[in-house]
Amino acid sequence: MEKLLPRFLEYVGIDTQSDPKSNTTPSTDKQWVLAKKLVLELHQIGMQEVSIDENAYIMATLPSNIDKKIPTIGFISHFDTTPDFTGFKVRPKIIENYDGSDIVLNSTKNIVLSPNYFEDLLQYHGQTLITTDGTTLLGADDKAGIAEIITAMEYLVAHPEIKHGKIRIGFTPDEEIGRGAHKFDVEKFGAEWAYTMDGSQIGELEYENFNAASATITFKGKSVHPGYAKNKMINAIGLANQFLSLLPNRETPETTEDREGFFHVYHIKGEIEHAEIELIIRDHDEVHFQARKDLIMDISEKLNKKYPESVTFEIKDQYFNMKEKIEPAFHIVEIAEEAMMQLGIEPNIKPIRGGTDGSQLSFMGLPCPNIFAGGHNFHGKYEYVPLESMQKAVKTIVKICELTAEKF
Ligand SMILES: [Zn+2]
Numbered sequence: 001m002e003k004l005l006p007r008f009l010e011y012v013g014i015d016t017q018s019d020p021k022s023n024t025t026p027s028t029d030k031q032w033v034l035a036k037k038l039v040l041e042l043h044q045i046g047m048q049e050v051s052i053d054e055n056a057y058i059m060a061t062l063p064s065n066i067d068k069k070i071p072t073i074g075f076i077s078h079f080d081t082t083p084d085f086t087g088f089k090v091r092p093k094i095i096e097n098y099d100g101s102d103i104v105l106n107s108t109k110n111i112v113l114s115p116n117y118f119e120d121l122l123q124y125h126g127q128t129l130i131t132t133d134g135t136t137l138l139g140a141d142d143k144a145g146i147a148e149i150i151t152a153m154e155y156l157v158a159h160p161e162i163k164h165g166k167i168r169i170g171f172t173p174d175e176e177i178g179r180g181a182h183k184f185d186v187e188k189f190g191a192e193w194a195y196t197m198d199g200s201q202i203g204e205l206e207y208e209n210f211n212a213a214s215a216t217i218t219f220k221g222k223s224v225h226p227g228y229a230k231n232k233m234i235n236a237i238g239l240a241n242q243f244l245s246l247l248p249n250r251e252t253p254e255t256t257e258d259r260e261g262f263f264h265v266y267h268i269k270g271e272i273e274h275a276e277i278e279l280i281i282r283d284h285d286e287v288h289f290q291a292r293k294d295l296i297m298d299i300s301e302k303l304n305k306k307y308p309e310s311v312t313f314e315i316k317d318q319y320f321n322m323k324e325k326i327e328p329a330f331h332i333v334e335i336a337e338e339a340m341m342q343l344g345i346e347p348n349i350k351p352i353r354g355g356t357d358g359s360q361l362s363f364m365g366l367p368c369p370n371i372f373a374g375g376h377n378f379h380g381k382y383e384y385v386p387l388e389s390m391q392k393a394v395k396t397i398v399k400i401c402e403l404t405a406e407k408f
Pocket of ligand 1: 141142198
């Protein structure tokens with residue numbers, strides 16, 4: 001366990017920012033630097049079947065140490081960091097025995113991590129916090145997850161008295177640009193189920209996420225001299241406006257929470273003859289999700305009745321709620337929950353208002369809930385992670401392996 005912190009500090013020192021504009025995998029060459037290092041390290045700690053493919057997906061095996069046939073399970077995290085904020089020259093600060101006061105990240109730039117604004121900090125009184133120096137992100141998302149998985153595997157190698165089945169681990173590039181699961185070879189991974197170690201604060205356990213679709217609605221107008229336009233002009237901007245007025249106005253990101261779905265209009269452009277609306281649709285509930293898509297169709301039809309052939313739309317599904325793939329095998333969640341409880345961690349199960357790689361993997365045949373890696377304030381300069389939460393994540397991984405062997 002003493003290697004957990006140095007390991008983490010070493011990983012965050014390597015810039016692995018991904019790039020949505022790139023079409024290669026990994027999207028940036030620099031991700032190879034950490035990827036190759038991880039492969040070496042997996043060999044060093046005694047993992048077997050260590051592999052890295054042409055897209056930098058890493059897999060490795062910890063063989064079973066028990067005679068009985070136990071399901072193979074996996075742990076997954078990603079080594080890229082978000083394109084939203086720089087990860088170049090991360091210089092972490094370590095605050096031991098945190099006393100609950102303001103943390104000056106950067107005195108010259110007056111950047112302060114304060115519990116007055118980030119009240120979650122107060123949960124970590126007396127703990128060791130790892131923060132940024134205020135100029136970069138930290139990269140606990142998800143290098144904490146990687147450090148935790150490797151440390152847990154090392155621990156299991158050193159403690160053969162803990163009985164477990166075959167464990168597979170997977171590290172992916174490009175999660176932050178939504179492609180982490182795209183080239184993940186589920187068959188080669190060969191696990192019955194897995195966990196992404198990519199959640200935030202201690203206790204988080206997630207197996208529900210949004211169903212997601214995007215829609216583009218196009219309006220065709222007819223331009224006529226405004227002085228002679230009566231009953232002749234069709235203004236595409238006006239059509240777009242009518243369309244928007246028919247969407248439920250209390251079902252937007254800023255008016256909803258928990259399991260409430262929404263329409264989110266995020267782009268609009270228009271002139272007399274042509275206008276376009278782009279929006280996204282989100283809902284945890286499958287039936288409501290379909291109803292939202294139907295509403296786009298209904299509104300379009302309604303307008304088309306009044307102004308024939310003026311409205312067209314295109315709806316594209318993006319990802320689906322993994323719940324439907326997890327619920328039929330709910331022991332996956334129960335084992336994680338029990339592992340946490342045995343370690344004195346209060347499980348915090350809540351629906352994700354977004355998607356995860358795990359949701360894509362679940363639909364690719366690898367059911368994959370998400371577990372805390374311990375960090376807070378991802379994707380920016382206020383990112384931090386308590387060392388104690390990372391240690392608990394390591395223990396959670398070990399305990400899940402142990403419980404899976406006990407229960408099967
Ligand atoms: Zn992440």
